[in-house]
Amino acid sequence: ALDGGDDGLDVVWEILRAAPSLLRDGASVWLEVDESHPELLEAQFTRNGAGATTGRAPGIAWVEWRRDLYGRPRFVHLRVTHDTNTGIVT
Numbered sequence: 001a002l003d004g005g006d007d008g009l010d011v012v013w014e015i016l017r018a019a020p021s022l023l024r025d026g027a028s029v030w031l032e033v034d035e036s037h038p039e040l041l042e043a044q045f046t047r048n049g050a051g052a053t054t055g056r057a058p059g060i061a062w063v064e065w066r067r068d069l070y071g072r073p074r075f076v077h078l079r080v081t082h083d084t085n086t087g088i089v090t
Contacts, residue, residue, distance in 0.1 A: 008034055012041070013056050020059030020080050029060070029078045038065030038073040045078075 004010045012033060019029050033041075045062035061081045068074040 007040065009037060009040065012037065016057035016060045016078065019057075019078075020082060023080045025080055025082045027080045028063070029080065031076050031078075032074055033076055035072040035074055038076050041065070041076055
């Protein structure tokens with residue numbers, strides 16, 4: 001297992017910060033995460049309403065989270081957007 005820091009998201013933030021330089025605009029980023037993380041990430045991206053940005057991962061927009069086969073929230077879907085003013089995709 002990876003050490004994700006106090007909230008377990010350090011590695012996730014590193015991946016999301018790197019994604020815009022590695023992927024084209026509009027590319028999807030899917031991550032399997034701890035079941036407590038989808039709601040934490042969604043809150044970070046949407047806490048200031050639609051169009052908010054986290055500052056922790058510029059160039060990344062929130063899309064949604066999904067449940068695994070056992071019904072647990074485990075997958076997050078984000079999108080690369082080179083418009084750093086956007087924090088959520090509808």
